[in-house]
Amino acid sequence: MTAPLDHNDVxxxxxxxxxxxxxxRPLRAPEDGAIVTFDGFVRNQSHDRATLYLDYEAYESxxxxxxxxxxADLHEKYPIDRVLIVHRLGRLEIGETSVFIAVSAPHRAAxxxxxxxxxxxLKRTVPIWKKEYFEDGAVWADGELPPAPLATPRAKPAS
Amino acid sequence: MTAPLDHNDVxxxxxxxxxxxxxxRPLRAPEDGAIVTFDGFVRNQSHDRATLYLDYEAYESxxxxxxxxxxADLHEKYPIDRVLIVHRLGRLEIGETSVFIAVSAPHRAAxxxxxxxxxxxLKRTVPIWKKEYFEDGAVWADGELPPAPLATPRAKPAS
Amino acid sequence: xxxVSQTVRVxxxxxxRLKDVxxxxxxxLYLSDASTIxxxxxxxxxxxxxxAKYRSSVVASRNxxxxxWDTLLRTGxxxxxxxxxxxx
Amino acid sequence: xxxVSQTVRVxxxxxxRLKDVxxxxxxxLYLSDASTIxxxxxxxxxxxxxxAKYRSSVVASRNxxxxxWDTLLRTGxxxxxxxxxxxx
Numbered sequence: 001m002t003a004p005l006d007h008n009d010v011x012x013x014x015x016x017x018x019x020x021x022x023x024x025r026p027l028r029a030p031e032d033g034a035i036v037t038f039d040g041f042v043r044n045q046s047h048d049r050a051t052l053y054l055d056y057e058a059y060e061s062x063x064x065x066x067x068x069x070x071x072a073d074l075h076e077k078y079p080i081d082r083v084l085i086v087h088r089l090g091r092l093e094i095g096e097t098s099v100f101i102a103v104s105a106p107h108r109a110a111x112x113x114x115x116x117x118x119x120x121x122l123k124r125t126v127p128i129w130k131k132e133y134f135e136d137g138a139v140w141a142d143g144e145l146p147p148a149p150l151a152t153p154r155a156k157p158a159s
Numbered sequence: 160m161t162a163p164l165d166h167n168d169v170x171x172x173x174x175x176x177x178x179x180x181x182x183x184r185p186l187r188a189p190e191d192g193a194i195v196t197f198d199g200f201v202r203n204q205s206h207d208r209a210t211l212y213l214d215y216e217a218y219e220s221x222x223x224x225x226x227x228x229x230x231a232d233l234h235e236k237y238p239i240d241r242v243l244i245v246h247r248l249g250r251l252e253i254g255e256t257s258v259f260i261a262v263s264a265p266h267r268a269a270x271x272x273x274x275x276x277x278x279x280x281l282k283r284t285v286p287i288w289k290k291e292y293f294e295d296g297a298v299w300a301d302g303e304l305p306p307a308p309l310a311t312p313r314a315k316p317a318s
Numbered sequence: 319x320x321x322v323s324q325t326v327r328v329x330x331x332x333x334x335r336l337k338d339v340x341x342x343x344x345x346x347l348y349l350s351d352a353s354t355i356x357x358x359x360x361x362x363x364x365x366x367x368x369x370a371k372y373r374s375s376v377v378a379s380r381n382x383x384x385x386x387w388d389t390l391l392r393t394g395x396x397x398x399x400x401x402x403x404x405x406x
Numbered sequence: 407x408x409x410v411s412q413t414v415r416v417x418x419x420x421x422x423r424l425k426d427v428x429x430x431x432x433x434x435l436y437l438s439d440a441s442t443i444x445x446x447x448x449x450x451x452x453x454x455x456x457x458a459k460y461r462s463s464v465v466a467s468r469n470x471x472x473x474x475w476d477t478l479l480r481t482g483x484x485x486x487x488x489x490x491x492x493x494x
Binding site: 199215216217218220221222224246257258278281282283284285286287288289290299300301302303304305306307308309310311 | 419421422423426463464465466467470471472473474475476477478486488489490491492493494
């Protein structure tokens with residue numbers, strides 16, 4: 001089930017370079033006072049090996065659903081205004097943005113907490129994978145195993 | 160004593176509108192993977208009264224010194240790359256940025272922690288004041304009294 | 319052993335390193351009526367023995383939601399096997 | 407009482423609501439040799455009684471550093487009286 005997108009949030013998977021400025025501008029409402037952004041981009045090394053480039057792939061329909069769920073969670077947990085989560089797929093060069101998150105809010109604490117919760121949760125639960133390309137080969141990056149239900153709920157025996 | 164500015168940090172007081180994009184771009188080094196930004200801007204109300212505009216003033220020499228100290232502290236406390244702190248002075252309209260902070264780092268946790276420490280510390284310790292203008296008058300905003308030494312250090316009596 | 323009853327049609331997806339191991343990303347197939355996600359995975363592990371060693375580092379989804387291994391599959395389900403995620 | 411010995415020249419700054427109360431933002435003046443920041447503030451509070459009620463919500467700085475009220479002033483010092491700050 002996909003969480004509905006309301007609050008004018010923007011949740012996207014893109015294949016072109018991410019340009020943050022036009023994305024962030026619409027988050028700014030007159031009743032807001034703070035925007036916190038997180039820009040995650042490609043580092044030139046991983047575990048002390050020089051990275052050439054990265055390639056991101058996603059289970060796109062599920063990734064979008066999980067990103068929308070994160071946005072919906074943020075609105076439940078924090079007094080915020082709008083959420084923007086954009087993740088890029090495909091080949092990314094050093095320094096290019098892979099994920100950009102922005103949260104607007106009347107006050108800064110909620111904007112910080114929500115932005116951080118968003119990226120932490122995205123990294124644990126959104127089905128996106130990156131392959132790291134080095135001089136001497138490529139590896140799928142170590143990642144985190146998302147939490148999944150251990151067993152389907154069953155009717156309890158009557159007591 | 161003013162903390163020295165190294166690490167290519169940018170610490171500024173300005174009187175013109177703050178344009179974040181050209182400020183943030185130089186923070187991005189090949190060994191970095193994260194930039195967190197905080198944009199604080201003028202809300203349309205304060206304590207349920209409609210704000211018309213704000214006017215910021217500073218004890219400029221001391222404010223710059225304290226902002227540089229914050230940047231120096233960040234480098235001591237967190238594994239970060241560069242720090243940008245820009246505060247605007249003078250008259251600001253609703254929605255205009257009063258303070259913009261950005262921190263780049265190899266990893267996101269340090270960038271988040273440092274950015275938040277920067278704005279929290281700025282609000283407590285940097286000598287800047289804002290006057291809020293309403294339909295029916297103007298008031299100096301409530302603020303925080305910076306921590307100051309309680310007494311000058313004195314030589315202890317020989318024991 | 320009776321033939322598979324072929325009453326449940328599912329779409330199966332593999333991602334990341336699992337896709338490399340299975341050498342395909344997507345397949346539709348028919349399963350016996352009471353198949354679980356666990357049994358579906360075992361079916362592939364029977365074909366591709368290397369897959370079995372990933373079992374403990376895989377989560378499954380059904381219709382774009384994380385799902386328990388004992389989930390019973392129904393016709394039209396989309397099942398995906400997901401290695402540890404590394405977005406961001 | 408002997409006249410002020412006028413050996414210590416300081417610059418005094420007021421900001422925010424204190425500037426409104428004192429009706430000036432900056433002044434240079436001469437103090438007796440052993441004056442503290444506390445005594446300097448008291449001098450202004452003697453001139454402008456309203457200022458006294460702000461004493462508990464003021465911090466002082468000397469040469470752009472926060473300073474204790476018992477700090478002895480030296481010639482050339484720049485002293486500022488700062489109400490609660492509200493930048494950001």
